[in-house]
Amino acid sequence: MTRVLQIILLVLFVSALAVFTFQNIYTIKLTFFSWFLEMPLSIAIVLIYIFGAVSGGLLFSVLKKLYKAAENKKQ
Secondary structure: OHHHHHHHHHHHHHHHHHHHHHHOOOEEEEEEOOEEEEEEHHHHHHHHHHHHHHHHHHHHHHHHHHHHHHHHHHO
């Protein structure tokens, strides 16, 4: 039963992502200092989300290691 639910949720997620992509197809310009990049809005949002998830995960990992090191130093 859970396998069917997973498939249904996956189909709903992919469908919503496809609708979002087609509705936000116009091009935007991203600028960073002297560099710029033009891409569809939907792709920019997905890339920024991935970048945020990776950087947040790395930050959480570093903080967790620092916390464990501090606890080991106490003992």
